[in-house]
């Protein structure tokens with residue numbers, strides 16, 4: 097065990113290295129590239145056993161990842177935003193193959209307009225694919241989650257690929273002190289992959305991913321996958337408990353911060369939740385009973401823990417760092433659906449913010465709590481809020497005016 | 510190819526194993542299935558087929574398969590990447606002695622022309638450039654057959670398809686996938702046809718002995734898509750070769766060699782007139798100008814065949 101300064105990308109790469117992955121199909125994309133570069137240099141330098149192959153696209157990368165996992169080796173891969181979407185056909189496909197492996201996504205806003213900075217629309221586009229999803233808030237969690245993800249993926253009750261998400265820039269390029277566990281400790285926690293019947297061998301012919309005719313067999317396989325993901329809830333708790341016991345770090349499916357006696361709860365995922373956490377401390381200092389809930393596990397959806405935590409609270413600000421066009425925040429809809437019909441369910445207010453890496457300021461957190469408290473008082477939720485300040489709008493207008501002036505003067509010249 | 514050691518000298522040397530099971534949902538007279546039968550008998554059952562979306566995807570329908578070996582359906586665009594993953598994983602298992610050598614498998618991509626000439630081309634190019642040890646089988650029925658024979662990058666000039674139904678048929682020209690492969694300097698590349706089983710068997714045998722990326726490109730007469738009587742599959746296949754429309758050749762050791770030189774060549778109209786997709790060239794009026802151009806193209810090829 098050693099404590100070192102690592103970026104989120106470095107932590108992800110260390111997770112893969114400690115997991116002793118056999119195979120890394122790769123493709124570069126900002127802000128993920130450092131992960132595959134680290135692994136490539138370790139493998140080339142003989143510090144790590146394994147094979148890294150750069151494919152010609154993420155679509156091929158995911159195909160190779162699934163195919164190798166289906167042949168019985170431990171596979172790791174990583175991507176981000178456009179890459180994840182380019183691979184989307186194969187995300188759904190390999191999840192249907194029931195192949196266990198780990199894919200790290202470094203969240204980045206989707207084009208258009210093209211940007212490098214983070215939000216969660218990329219990873220949420222994979223929400224229904226059959227990958228389990230773990231969302232991280234700091235660099236330690238990234239390393240730990242990769243290890244947990246392998247146990248989860250390879251458990252015979254699950255046997256599905258797992259996505260581990262970290263936010264671009266805020267985690268990918270931010271150095272934090274990270275405890276890197278020793279290889280022996282990790283080997284005890286995560287033994288070598290026992291692929292059992294997942295294999296292609298001369299003596300045991302296997303047809304994988306064959307076609308089906310009709311809705312009967314199709315539904316059968318789709319339900320099987322769904323049920324395997326639901327098994328993931330129990331398995332996750334077991335694995336996280338084992339991890340906490342061995343390494344002393346708790347990573348529950350839903351992290352609750354100062355929630356016990358809270359009246360108002362902020363609910364959000366990913367690294368921006370650390371901003372919410374700071375806001376909670378400030379509000380607590382000012383005497384307000386505010387807490388934070390952060391789902392780490394998005395799929396399978398930890399409905400029971402969320403309900404258990406939220407029933408009886410007065411109000412919840414669901415802060416979505418994503419936007420479902422024409423609907424609003426994705427997490428808001430998810431949380432609302434599991435609370436609906438529960439007696440004493442809190443009032444939910446939807447906020448969308450942090451798109452493309454836009455900051456969410458302490459003042460905005462305070463304001464959101466105020467809005468939720470007032471709404472809870474009235475017993476009626478206001479329409480969803482899109483976080484944006486007058487200053488920001490003024491800046492945009494100024495840029496547009498400048499561009500117009502420039503164009504006009506060019507036109508005259 | 511006479512200088513090559515082969516176990517296939519005469520027709521009676523061809524395997525009679527019939528490894529591929531019957532009862533598949535392919536159309537009667539499917540030239541692609543014919544080629545696959547012949548190829549599989551030479552390859553043997555220690556294979557894993559990595560399939561791209563197309564007619565052949567329906568060979569394995571849960572819970573049945575005609576294959577004695579293994580099968581993995583991927584998607585339309587990325588079968589070569591699937592082959593990469595399987596091959597790499599098998600190599601890793603061998604290297605780490607987690608699998609005995611006798612458990613190893615030959616990795617074979619099975620793809621239609623639509624994928625091979627189009628959507629799957631970048632994945633194929635990538636696999637060749639990485640030197641992947643795999644066999645790449647294309648059954649070329651010259652269109653997107655599974656979806657109802659729309660024109661693809663492999664459709665020949667003037668063929669009527671579901672998306673070139675009127676007038677003079679398809680306006681473009683067939684892309685040259687063999688040359689595209691050869692430009693990559695692969696380990697091996699060959700054109701074959703099910704109607705010439707001896708030539709086919711020798712080429713598959715040869716490919717099996719070479720490590721690296723290997724192409725077997727089979728013209729696949731398709732009664733459904735080309736509109737002809739299923740009993741004519743073999744005749745049309747032979748005519749494709751004897752008219753010179755489908756040159757049988759191979760690329761090995763940096764050279765292209767023709768394994769058969771049709772002499773004398775039959776006129777291309779004998780091949781074209783048997784197929785409904787070209788009927789507009791003959792009826793209601795003979796399109797003499799177009800037929801002359803098509804004949805001239807073939808003549809031009811054979812005037813100086815790449816050697």
Ligand SMILES: Cc1ncc(C[n+]2csc(CCOP(=O)(O)OP(=O)(O)O)c2C)c(N)n1
Nearest residue numbers: 562563564585621622623624652653654655
């Ligand atoms: C991404 C994607 N686009 C379209 C399809 C629909 N599709 C399935 S098979 C097929 C035709 C494939 O043509 P080809 O490769 O020539 O094989 P054939 O059907 O002729 O056997 C198409 C277009 C698909 N499966 N996937």
Ligand code: SF4
Nearest residue numbers: 536539564654731733
């Ligand atoms: S459409 Fe053509 S290629 Fe497809 S199964 Fe039928 S005959 Fe064979």
Ligand SMILES: [Mg+2]
Nearest residue numbers: 621622652654
């Ligand atoms: Mg086709």
